[in-house]
Amino acid sequence: MHPAPSIVVFTVLSGLGLGMMAWLGLGLGPDGGAYRWLASALALGLTGLGGIASTGHLGRRENAWRAFSQWRSSWLSREACLMLAAMAVFGLHAALWCLGGLRLWPLGLAAAGLALATIHATAMIYAQLRAVPRWSATPTPALFVVSALTGGLLGAAAAAGLTGASAPAGWTALALLLDGAVWVWWQTAAAGATRGAKGSSMETATGLGFMGRVRLLEAPHTGANYLLDEMAFRVARNRAFELRRLGAVLGYLVPLALALLAPVLGGWLLAPALVAHLAGMLALRWLFFAEAEHVQALYYGRR
Amino acid sequence: MTGLPNSTERKMGLVIDLDTCVGCHACAVACKEWNTGGYGAPLADTDAYGAEPSGTWLNRIHTFEVAPQAGPAQVVHFPKSCLHCEDAPCVTVCPTGASYKRVEDGIVLVNEDTCMGCGLCAWACPYGARELDALAGVMKKCTLCIDRIYNENIPQIDRIPACVRACPTGARHFGDIGDPASAVSRLVAERGGMDLMPEQGTKPVNKYLPPRGRDGWRDGGDAGEVNLAALADPEPGGFLGWLDRALERLG
Amino acid sequence: MAKATQPELELSPPVSDEVRQTTCYMCACRCGIDVHLRDGPDGSKRIRHIEGNRAHPVNRGVLCAKGSAGIMQHYSPARLRAPLRRVGPRGSGEFEEIGWEEALSLATGWLGEIRHADPRRLAFFTGRDQSQALTSWWAQQYGTPNYAAHGGFCSVNMAAAGIYTLGGAFWEFGGTDWERTKLFMLFGVAEDHDSNPLKIGMGRLKSRGGRIIAVNPVRTGYNAIADEWVGITPGTDGLFVLALVHELLRAGRVDVGYLRRWTNAPWLIDRNPGPTFGLFVRDGAGRPLVWDRKTARPQPFDAPGLAPELKGDFPHPGGGRASPAFELMARKYLEPEHAPESVAARCGLSPGRIRRIAAELARTAFDHAIVLEQPWVDFRGERHDRVIGRPVSFHAMRGVSAHSNGFQTARAIHLLQLLLGAVEVPGGFRFEPPYPKPLEAHPTPHCHTQPDYPLPGPHLGFPRGPEDLALEADGAPARIDKAFTWENPLSVHGLMHMVISNAHAREPYGIEVLFLYMANMAWNSSMNTGAVMEMLTATEADGSYRIPRIIYSDAYSSEMVAYADLVLPDTTYLERHDCISLLDRPIGEPDLVADAIRWPVLEPDREVRGFQSVLIDLGARLGLPGFVDDDGQPVYRDYADYMVNHERRPGVGPLAGWRGADGKRTGRGAPNPDQLARYIANGGFWSAPIPEEARFMRPFNMAYQEWAVGMGFYDAPKPYVFQLYAEPLRRFQLAAEGHGPRQPPEHLRRQVKAAFDPLPVWWPPFEEAALDPGEYPLHAVTQRPAAMYHSWGGQNAWLRQIHGENRLYVHGSVMAGLGLGDDDWAWVISPHGRIRVQVRRMDAQNPGTVWTWNAIGKREGAWALSPDAPEAQRGFLMNHLIHELLPPKGDGLRWSNSDPVTGQAAWYDLRVRLEKAAPAAAAEPRPGRQKSPVGQGPDTVEYGKEWT
């Protein structure tokens, strides 16, 4: 699938921001003044930034507000509503905390719940698409939720580190390990989740299987078109391999190393760790889209 | 809104005969021609006279080659447009409610006034039947010519989709596939009309009629051979002898 | 979910303000179209959409891809805007726009001069001309012998074989009885001219459960939907068909009664060695004789109550012996050389397959015969209670005709039809008015000129024998294209593809003005395109062009435009008057006669004029007889005026409908001032049903003959029988054998003798015979894409998305052998040249054949496309590989790459070999770039925005 930068950035940034909301809502981390401000700002900022980015690929931005209307049936609509709700509730919770210094746990809990639900909704937008086995035939929700929570934890920890508060470096390292494991799990599932994974083939697509083996002789047009640009995107094998390695190193290994060193060398190390993790996540998320195969490309002879 | 109707009053759609389609593209161009000035925004073309011409089409003709177990390879021309699925994933994913399936006739449409051009419905469609218009930024798809089939400004006989009206071989049939008595339903029954990608669970309304058997006379090569002479049992004396008697008979 | 939440839709939006009905011209099929017009933003009329006219006899409402893209053709950015005068060198595309007055006086000056000096110095050739009745008449009145349209490189083999054998040919002269036929056999057709009728017909046939056999090395389009695909080796159809003939004869599965009555099978052939050997035996009145069993005497073939013999050896009334044509024919084709076993391998088929097909043909024709209770009376005065139908039908086109053995192969197919009794019967092949027409009803060629005088008769005709050849007293060719010479005696459509090379070589003589209309001769309609471009730009020592002046009429910025000195811009097909006339290429159907018009459904917004009106204007300026009255005033205001008021013969004009002052006459009648209004009111066409009793057996059916006379097709009944045995061919053969005053030059004797067999024969394609097939193992052919029309579809913003570039389709086995994969580059090498193209695998084709879509490649800068357009970069022409001459045989002569009978260009004799090429960005060759006189098209198109 075509990896629209807007969506890659959105899912990574908002994911991380929402992850932070979840932890902060649950009351994780110290209570220092600077930390309050920085952590809350990061959570809201990243989520909001992602939200804005997500409108980047829209053909008709003026209609974006309508996306809040179909929460009954559409995961994308649910994501929009939940995200707004999460930001609102967390915003209130953060305001009280930063200004008034009180952490209303029911409000925090609600914010955390909404944030988690939002992440899940985002994941479901992709997980629901049968036409894209790499998303629907794999533990995509787990992948999104765990990596968002890990990112969130790292974010919170970084904030703590920067504000000189005691950062949960150990927990963060643990989370990164867990997240890495989930990613490997998803990746192994994804490896097999090609276009044909759900039983679709050029034969079922054309109904001509009963006659014999089908191959494309002529496409409907010699030029390009939306369908090919959007749903027949191809990445070169070695390019994908490079990116995946980069993603693993930056997204997991580097932050892990820094997280382990942090207790020794100082919490501030978690800030570079967060940056590395973000970069790594962007690479892997780009691949999440770019490597996903859509069944409609079967009509263009892509087996 | 983007929930699907539990049921529609009719299931209007197309039945496409792969046995007679010659792949002439008439339906695709007629579709583009009718719709670019009709329902919603025009079907735009970009780099129209340049190096990478591209454009929005609601109907496209693929050509496949099929290699049977025995006998020569065959070519099948394959028109494809929206199948107006009963379980249309393109509808349920739509966040704005722009994408919907009509209760009256089951036609799946995009309301361009409310579409935000996110493209998710096109991702949800297994068939590649939706195209986001590059210039208008809205989702385009086959409307089953909704602005023709009920149009009182068009003579009754022409209240059919533009592609069906144009098709020179008569390979495209339009009607209520939900009504077992309809001509299209009978055609589907007689010819074993097929669903595309049934495994996707979309329950397409449009049906495809499979190509009939080909190259039957090749059966067993020379084995299937027929001795013409036997049919005519010419008397001794060969052809000219036979001719004599034939002329006798004619006088 | 609640319906209430669905948006309210306007289900009855206004469609158009007005519908104007005219005739499509996106190709030569001439379908009726309804042009829906709607007011644009500026209030001017714009096309909302175009659909087929349901009432029209040709397309009955349907429309093809090209016709449906008419909007993009009409508003094409490649449209010429004003007359152009060349300012740069030829081919550069550098022009200045000039006014019409200047353009016309320039042309008049050039043309007037040479008409006065030597009319032969004008060569006027008119390409894809649908107004040949006018253009040929203009050329005749001008007095040049050098006129023809494009038939010579198109399908003259098909037309000539049809006329000489049946008195009508496939396509516009006749078609399949679609409602009754049960088995349809298609030879070498991808699209053809009557593409919509063919598609409608095949669809109907299939819906009735009928079967289709497609004989074609490539299995696409029509051939893909055939029940039986015969993937024949190119150039071998003649062998295949004669093997079918052999089988039918061997088994006695032929329609003896039909052959005896309605063909010349029983006509006696002179067997006395000498100048009459092989000619028909005639009585004193010149009537061919048959041997009557009843009276045991020779009798004129048209006498009533005969029982003619088909075999035997009889006394020649004038002494010596004579035999019925059928006996000679039967003996010839029963020879073992025609047995399936002998030919199958060469055709790439199995003997069993051939026998099986023969059996199916016979079974369908005879065991599933149709009986139509339709009484009729034949020309012998005999009454018949019914018509017997043989529901097997045939159609063939360029796959057969574009070979150097195409004429005789087409004759062989007609022979097969006649043996089955399947011509002019229910379920068979039936003529379309004004056909059938016997050879005798056609003119012979005329070529003798004198300054300032018209030609004594029409240029093109059907030679009956050597005496009709277009030769000067000294035997030199009279025409620039060398039509009607011993190299190709029956070149009945002329040889447009030879004009430029002959004019360049000054062979047989030089010309002053080359006047072309509607033919992209600098590109896809020429063989050896690169060389033709050089010939068009070749100069003398003094720098003057070898072909001094070129006038060209085109509507768009084509490749040929760049090579003209003076360009006369035509309108689009929606902006002009035009007529599809019975005097020209008719649009009749088996059961009805019809003609049609085009009229300006939109007014031109540019300085362009309909070419026919321009030609009439030029005729008047030149003072050509018929174009000016006695005091030199123009007779016709424009083409519209001509369409209504011109009379070829008293009462017979371009249009047959609504004649007579009151508009009540059809066929014959005085001009009717508001005839065009009547056509427009009727949807742009006129048609009349043929009387029931006159619909079958028409060459012999007196009811039809009298009806035809009434319609003005001819002035007296012209009944005839089909010519299995073609005596005119025998006359040329006799000359080659040394008889008669006019004989072929020595080096052509053998060729003429072999090619002019009065009975269909087959010979290997010339190119194949002239080279080492081992060196060039593959046959290379092209096909018409259904969604493109030659070069002119390339400017169409919609169609070019479908065919913006082309690939060479190669069989999987060959691809594997050369290590080629899809889209790899390969050199395609012929004895004449090499092109570098991209290949794609296709297994559903004859393994020894490669093919591509025709005319997709474009020259950089043409057609208002950007120079880096895929058409110009990766699109390619096969033409670079094809030469109008055969590779040298070492006899010091260069033989023409064409059919020795008709001169038809042998496009599909091409042999090539493939070599893998290094990856590349563009095809080779790409002959230069031309400057666009009309600029380049816009980046984006959003047609119809104003209404949405």
Ligand SMILES: Nc1nc2c(c(=O)[nH]1)N[C@H]1C(S)=C(S)[C@@H](COP(=O)(O)OP(=O)(O)OC[C@H]3O[C@@H](n4cnc5c(=O)[nH]c(N)nc54)[C@H](O)[C@@H]3O)O[C@H]1N2
């Ligand atoms: N859409 C469209 N329609 C057109 C045109 C167009 O450009 N586009 N052009 C018009 C013109 S000018 C013409 S002349 C007609 C021509 O109409 P067609 O006769 O259909 O012309 P081609 O496309 O040349 O098709 C030739 C066919 O013969 C096959 N063939 C080649 N060699 C042999 C052989 O030896 N034996 C047999 N059996 N088959 C063979 C080729 O594979 C091909 O399918 O079409 C007219 N109609």
Ligand SMILES: Nc1nc2c(c(=O)[nH]1)N[C@H]1C(S)=C(S)[C@@H](COP(=O)(O)OP(=O)(O)OC[C@H]3O[C@@H](n4cnc5c(=O)[nH]c(N)nc54)[C@H](O)[C@@H]3O)O[C@H]1N2
């Ligand atoms: N390799 C290969 N070459 C072939 C063939 C093949 O099968 N293979 N087929 C051959 C055959 S059968 C034919 S008929 C020729 C066809 O080839 P051409 O005779 O060249 O036909 P086109 O390319 O269609 O275009 C002729 C010209 O007419 C112009 N034109 C279009 N509309 C109008 C109009 O309204 N008025 C005027 N004045 N001009 C107009 C176009 O712009 C174009 O320049 O190609 C031949 N060349």
Ligand code: SF4
């Ligand atoms: S074909 Fe695709 S667009 Fe049409 S209804 Fe089915 S899923 Fe939706």
Ligand code: SF4
């Ligand atoms: S593109 Fe338009 S119709 Fe499709 S899902 Fe998005 S909003 Fe709905």
Ligand code: SF4
């Ligand atoms: S029904 Fe209408 S919109 Fe749909 S493919 Fe046919 S012409 Fe196009």
Ligand code: SF4
């Ligand atoms: S118009 Fe008819 S025959 Fe042509 S491609 Fe479409 S369905 Fe097939």
Ligand code: SF4
């Ligand atoms: S076949 Fe197509 S292009 Fe040709 S006249 Fe008919 S509609 Fe026009």
Ligand SMILES: [Mo]
């Ligand atoms: Mo042609």
